[in-house]
Amino acid sequence: MKLEPIIVSLLDTDLYKFNMDQVIFHKHTDLSGEYYFKCRNKDVVFTPEMVEEINAQIDHLCTLKFTKVELDYLRSIRFIKDDYVEFLRLWRPIREYVTAELAENGELEVVVRGPLFSAMQFEIFLLEIINEVYFRLKYDYSVLLDSAKEKFEKKIADFNSGKYTFKFAEFGCRRRLSREWEDEVVRRLATETDNCIGTSNVYLAMKYNLTPIGTYAHEFVQMYQGIDSIPLAYTNHYAMKDWYDEYDGDNGTALTDTITTDLFLLDFNRSNVNNYSGVRHDSGDPYEWGEKIIAHYKKYGVDPKSKLLLFSDSLDFDKAQKLYDAFKDRTKVSFGIGTFCTNDTCEKALNIVIKLQYVNGRPVAKLSDTPSKAMCRDTDYLEYLKRSVDFRLKRES
Numbered sequence: 001m002k003l004e005p006i007i008v009s010l011l012d013t014d015l016y017k018f019n020m021d022q023v024i025f026h027k028h029t030d031l032s033g034e035y036y037f038k039c040r041n042k043d044v045v046f047t048p049e050m051v052e053e054i055n056a057q058i059d060h061l062c063t064l065k066f067t068k069v070e071l072d073y074l075r076s077i078r079f080i081k082d083d084y085v086e087f088l089r090l091w092r093p094i095r096e097y098v099t100a101e102l103a104e105n106g107e108l109e110v111v112v113r114g115p116l117f118s119a120m121q122f123e124i125f126l127l128e129i130i131n132e133v134y135f136r137l138k139y140d141y142s143v144l145l146d147s148a149k150e151k152f153e154k155k156i157a158d159f160n161s162g163k164y165t166f167k168f169a170e171f172g173c174r175r176r177l178s179r180e181w182e183d184e185v186v187r188r189l190a191t192e193t194d195n196c197i198g199t200s201n202v203y204l205a206m207k208y209n210l211t212p213i214g215t216y217a218h219e220f221v222q223m224y225q226g227i228d229s230i231p232l233a234y235t236n237h238y239a240m241k242d243w244y245d246e247y248d249g250d251n252g253t254a255l256t257d258t259i260t261t262d263l264f265l266l267d268f269n270r271s272n273v274n275n276y277s278g279v280r281h282d283s284g285d286p287y288e289w290g291e292k293i294i295a296h297y298k299k300y301g302v303d304p305k306s307k308l309l310l311f312s313d314s315l316d317f318d319k320a321q322k323l324y325d326a327f328k329d330r331t332k333v334s335f336g337i338g339t340f341c342t343n344d345t346c347e348k349a350l351n352i353v354i355k356l357q358y359v360n361g362r363p364v365a366k367l368s369d370t371p372s373k374a375m376c377r378d379t380d381y382l383e384y385l386k387r388s389v390d391f392r393l394k395r396e397s
Helices: 015-027 048-061 068-076 082-090 122-138 141-160 179-192 202-208 218-226 232-247 261-267 270-275 286-299 317-327 379-396
Strands: 032-039 098-102 108-115 168-170 196-199 253-255 278-281 308-311 332-337 352-359
Touching: 015 082, 015 202, 015 218, 015 232, 032 122, 048 098, 048 108, 048 122, 068 082, 068 202, 098 122, 108 122, 122 141, 122 352, 141 179, 168 179, 179 196, 179 202, 196 202, 218 232, 218 253, 218 352, 232 261, 232 270, 232 379, 261 286, 261 379, 278 286, 286 308, 286 317, 308 317, 317 332
Parallel strands: 168 196, 168 332, 253 278, 278 308, 308 332
Antiparallel strands: 032 108, 032 352, 098 108
């Protein structure tokens, strides 16, 4: 291995991986999944040396197990249950579930196949590995790090000068420059500003005694598309029902845009409006979305000031401040900010994802409120899903 190990703890991942996995562990252990990697940047080429290093890093990842200290920390999180922690005591990443290869055109092809409760855990680890390997092997890492530090100093100064007044969580592990840089970013945001309320990275939350932040991702709603008994246009309904059953109203920020926010709102009924503490934005115009959500709360006689709007779509601090100023007097507002915190350097960051594409052999898809963010390997299925969504919207709106 040319590089030092990139993943040294199985807690070095987003909290929502454990949140979603606990629901799957309790309710859907019969599901299998397939995840596929995609780099959305144009003309990004991976080299054979990079792919060799990525595979070596995956080999190392699959030697790790949770330590007693890590398991005890998970158990201390109020909504993580003892039986799930005991399962994690036995769990480890299985190497045979992952393949990483180089296509002839230089594109990186990564696929994860396995039981959903196990396959889903690879996503963040793989993104951390791929991103760090790419930037360390393509560029002079010391130059990148120096530029990141220079930009970060200004960000700290802008918080302390009062230029930025919002609260946010650091969401940057999946596209970070490196493990060491995310560590420094989180430590300094937490100790040198009053604005950072926590981090999605469970390991760093434990290390620095911060609040781990996160609920669920698009894949959680997508997986219900692979269950035969569930109509496609009702997957939000079943996802939110299972989530509420699991967490009994705790851990309650709902993601709206997996199959469009308009469809989500049909299932975000009076009960869910009251049961969920807020909603998260991840695509589409954030101002239009915020107005739509506020109107929806008012429709059910709920004071929007009692609910949270969490914005998390490709944010920098200037965008976040503008959104905060627009909504702060009408609702609670917070932000999840990732790449701008952990990979803002002199070079353009990669826009990389690993998305769930099949469940039990059936295609699944994310539609999103930004059509270009849709990802599905089966175009016929994607069109069928769109028709199913449109049919229900026309019938019930």
